[in-house]
Amino acid sequence: MHFIKQTADFDLGDTPIENIFINDFMPMANGTYVKVYLLGYKYANDKDISLSVSNQTIAKHLNIPLSDVLDAWDFWEQKGIIKKHFLSEDDKFQYTVEFLNLKQLYINNNFKPVNVSENDENSSKPYYCSPSDLVEANKVPEFKEMFYHIDQIYKRPLHPNEKKKVLDWVYNYNIDTDLVVRAFMYCIEQRNTKNLKYIGAVIRSWYDNGITDMDKLDAYLEKTDIRYAQYRKICRFLGMNTNEIPEPTKKIIDKWIDEWKFSIDIILKACEYSIKKNKIDLDYINGILTNWKKNNIQSVQEIENTKNNKTTIINKQTKRTFNKFHNFEQRTSRYSKDELEKLLKKNK
Numbered sequence: 644m645h646f647i648k649q650t651a652d653f654d655l656g657d658t659p660i661e662n663i664f665i666n667d668f669m670p671m672a673n674g675t676y677v678k679v680y681l682l683g684y685k686y687a688n689d690k691d692i693s694l695s696v697s698n699q700t701i702a703k704h705l706n707i708p709l710s711d712v713l714d715a716w717d718f719w720e721q722k723g724i725i726k727k728h729f730l731s732e733d734d735k736f737q738y739t740v741e742f743l744n745l746k747q748l749y750i751n752n753n754f755k756p757v758n759v760s761e762n763d764e765n766s767s768k769p770y771y772c773s774p775s776d777l778v779e780a781n782k783v784p785e786f787k788e789m790f791y792h793i794d795q796i797y798k799r800p801l802h803p804n805e806k807k808k809v810l811d812w813v814y815n816y817n818i819d820t821d822l823v824v825r826a827f828m829y830c831i832e833q834r835n836t837k838n839l840k841y842i843g844a845v846i847r848s849w850y851d852n853g854i855t856d857m858d859k860l861d862a863y864l865e866k867t868d869i870r871y872a873q874y875r876k877i878c879r880f881l882g883m884n885t886n887e888i889p890e891p892t893k894k895i896i897d898k899w900i901d902e903w904k905f906s907i908d909i910i911l912k913a914c915e916y917s918i919k920k921n922k923i924d925l926d927y928i929n930g931i932l933t934n935w936k937k938n939n940i941q942s943v944q945e946i947e948n949t950k951n952n953k954t955t956i957i958n959k960q961t962k963r964t965f966n967k968f969h970n971f972e973q974r975t976s977r978y979s980k981d982e983l984e985k986l987l988k989k990n991k
Contacts, residue, residue, distance in 0.1 A: 658685045662784045663745040668724060678705055679715035680725075687742050698736075716740060724748065746785050747817060770814045772807035780810055789820035796827045796887060797837060805839060812843060816850040821857055828887060833871050873900065873907055880914050881923055895925055903936050908943050 660681070669677055679701060686696045698716075702709045713736065719725045726741040772780075780786045793809070794800045801809070809823060823846065830842045854860050864872040874893055875885045883892075899905045913931040917923055940946055 658688050660684065661745045663749055664724070666784070668719075668722060668745075671722070672718060675705075675707060675711050676715040676718050678707075679712050680719055683716075683740055684742055687740075744819070746820060749783065749785075770811060772810040772814070774803075774807075777803060777807050777810065780806075785820050786810070789824055792824045793827050796824070796831055808839060808843065812846050816846060816855070818846065818850065818855050819857065822846075822849070822855070822860060825857065825860060829868075829871065832888075833868065870897075870900075876907065877910060877914065880911055881918070892925065895929060899929075899932055903932065904941075905932060905935075906942075909935070909940070909946070912943050912946055 658681075664680075672680075682701055682704060686701075698709060698712045702712045705712075716725065716727065720727055724743050724745060726743060728739040728741060729735070730737045730739065781790075790801060790806060790809075812818065813820060813823060826842055826846045826849070830836055830838075830845055834841070834845075836842075849855075849860065849863070852863060854863050861872060861875065864875075874888050874896060877896060878885045878888055878892065896910075899910055900907075910928075910932070913928045913935070914923075916931055917928050920927070935946065938949070940949070
């Protein structure tokens with residue numbers, strides 16, 4: 644038996660679940676506890692700040708008693724993968740649930756600084772990956788996937804010493820593996836360098852700026868490297884892979900922005916039209932933007948106005964044509980049958 648995943652034509656949103664949860668924690672829980680965790684995790688990843696949820700919300704959504712929801716959070720807290728932050732010392736049922744990063748928990752529990760004891764005065768020294776640590780890391784799906792993507796970007800497999808250096812960064816800077824992949828992609832594609840020390844310096848810079856996950860990095864790049872963030876924003880809107888954006892895609896986006904002077908909002912509007920037409924293709928989007936360029940469209944409001952004007956004109960034309968056809972009085976309607984026969988004989 645094989646399992647495959649269909650690729651969607653466009654992105655309707657998703658919630659990434661770490662494999663560590665699926666492999667290690669899900670089998671130890673009953674189905675209700677798993678459903679509570681997954682739905683809560685989905686809410687935690689939701690970007691809608693207006694969304695207000697509670698344990699009652701989860702209970703209603705899953706059609707289970709509130710007590711089952713509370714028992715689930717007690718269970719996952721005992722397993723050490725969530726933390727409860729109580730809103731009041733007096734109320735033990737009102738709390739915020741924090742989902743801990745399972746990758747980081749794995750690292751903290753399995754990789755320790757070599758030759759350093761907890762009571763050693765040098766315990767603050769940075770961690771250095773040992774050969775045995777590297778062997779263990781290669782068994783972890785998250786690290787295997789990270790090294791695979793880095794090899795693809797680097798255009799060659801990393802050497803063992805290079806892999807150890809990468810694991811040093813993950814542990815010492817407490818960052819997601821996805822962020823490490825982005826650092827390699829960023830340095831190679833945007834900075835045109837494969838120097839490992841340079842990549843490490845970039846990761847250290849991100850760490851110093853409080854960047855430890857992808858969302859924080861996107862916000863940071865919007866301020867420091869706008870074009871790279873624009874590539875990702877457009878591709879992500881279209882549901883395209885943003886781990887490795889092809890050069891032809893970058894060039895056509897550069898043309899839209901630099902030559903045609905379109906804002907990101909206008910480009911995303913064209914992308915929105917392509918999604919509605921189920922034609923998620925850069926050539927189709929380029930055709931839309933070409934038409935807007937010819938009509939000197941410079942804002943989203945002008946696009947909406949043009950659309951509304953066309954709709955109004957079509958409606959008026961349809962109405963006018965309908966009235967003309969039905970209100971037209973034919974000349975023959977003025978004569979009887981006998982009168983028409985006389986006219987025909989006369990014309991002969």
